[in-house]
Amino acid sequence: MNHTEISYEVRRLELKHSWNLSRGSWDFKENVIVRLTRDGISGWGEAAPNSRYDETPESTVAVMEKAAEVLADFHPAEYVRFGEAIQQLGDGQTAAKAALDMALMDWVGKSFKSPLHRFWGLSAAETPITTLTIGIDTPEVIREKVNEAKDFPILKIKLGSQDDREIIAAVRAVTDKPLCVDANEGWKDRETALRNIEWLAGENVVFVEQPMPAAMLDDIAWVRQRASLPLIADESVKQGSEIPQLAAAFDGINIKVMKAGGLQEALRMIWMAKTLGLKVMLGCMVETSLGISAAAALSPLVDYADLDGHLLIKNDPYRGIAIDAGKIVLNDMFGVGVVER
Ligand SMILES: [Mg+2]
Numbered sequence: 001m002n003h004t005e006i007s008y009e010v011r012r013l014e015l016k017h018s019w020n021l022s023r024g025s026w027d028f029k030e031n032v033i034v035r036l037t038r039d040g041i042s043g044w045g046e047a048a049p050n051s052r053y054d055e056t057p058e059s060t061v062a063v064m065e066k067a068a069e070v071l072a073d074f075h076p077a078e079y080v081r082f083g084e085a086i087q088q089l090g091d092g093q094t095a096a097k098a099a100l101d102m103a104l105m106d107w108v109g110k111s112f113k114s115p116l117h118r119f120w121g122l123s124a125a126e127t128p129i130t131t132l133t134i135g136i137d138t139p140e141v142i143r144e145k146v147n148e149a150k151d152f153p154i155l156k157i158k159l160g161s162q163d164d165r166e167i168i169a170a171v172r173a174v175t176d177k178p179l180c181v182d183a184n185e186g187w188k189d190r191e192t193a194l195r196n197i198e199w200l201a202g203e204n205v206v207f208v209e210q211p212m213p214a215a216m217l218d219d220i221a222w223v224r225q226r227a228s229l230p231l232i233a234d235e236s237v238k239q240g241s242e243i244p245q246l247a248a249a250f251d252g253i254n255i256k257v258m259k260a261g262g263l264q265e266a267l268r269m270i271w272m273a274k275t276l277g278l279k280v281m282l283g284c285m286v287e288t289s290l291g292i293s294a295a296a297a298l299s300p301l302v303d304y305a306d307l308d309g310h311l312l313i314k315n316d317p318y319r320g321i322a323i324d325a326g327k328i329v330l331n332d333m334f335g336v337g338v339v340e341r
Pocket residue numbers: 182184209210234235254
């Protein structure tokens with residue numbers, strides 16, 4: 001076979017708890033798994049389509065169909081050129097591009113016989129602690145989830161609804177651990193955002209992620225000048241080209257492989273953010289151990305990690321990284337480092 005073969009399937013992932021954010025609620029997730037084969041080696045990738053960015057399983061599959069044609073003559077050993085071809089498949093649809101680039105880098109690691117973190121010259125000893133995310137829920141369920149998360153030294157709490165005070169009170173009824181807060185664009189004016197952040201500063205909170213809608217950059221900059229907690233951009237940033245304009249409004253950025261459109265772009269973004277003096281967080285969507293293990297290979301480079309998406313899934317089809325008392329534990333398998341269960 002002297003061409004690159006790309007195949008894909010949609011996987012239905014059942015969630016342990018329904019996933020509630022300030023913008024909606026879900027009981028299951030449909031991700032797309034991609035396989036890239038050349039010279040007898042197969043690389044695996046995962047797309048977690050996000051409705052926030054106009055992505056669906058169907059729109060992801062449409063990109064895969066095009067990729068199977070367009071990328072057939074590219075050789076994955078030339079992964080930089082191959083990666084550029086992935087980015088040129090069309091506008092947006094970064095989850096689909098992320099899956100292709102992940103499969104590409106998994107192939108590269110397997111072909112070069114190296115775990116990805118070692119391929120990039122990173123030390124497995126330097127992985128960060130990951131937070132475990134507690135979604136929006138009733139005080140009773142929140143107390144239950146916080147108790148279940150007893151092995152994690154830092155928790156991430158989703159706010160941005162009408163129940164912010166009740167949620168924090170429920171968490172604080174059972175633990176005094178440090179918290180990261182994610183408002184998911186839920187606070188709609190700058191006075192509300194500032195008032196909430198100042199309240200959270202007294203609740204042992206480390207930082208606040210995306211306090212206001214992505215487009216309200218000037219208001220977020222106003223809040224940042226007055227707030228006593230660092231602000232981290234999530235919905236305000238997808239790819240590297242957007243980072244310079246954010247530097248005045250945020251103290252750090254949440255890089256996700258799915259938003260970036262791949263591991264190669266995520267790696268470039270990490271360096272760009274560091275160059276601009278921004279803190280770097282590595283986040284995820286609801287993803288299996290495949291997507292999470294791929295992101296974790298970059299984690300020795302970052303300040304904060306939120307790589308818990310696979311822990312939210314009941315029927316994870318893969319086994320990859322481990323988490324030990326919150327610390328990310330990489331393995332020695334070549335490429336992304338996952339096997340099918
Ligand atoms: Mg977020």
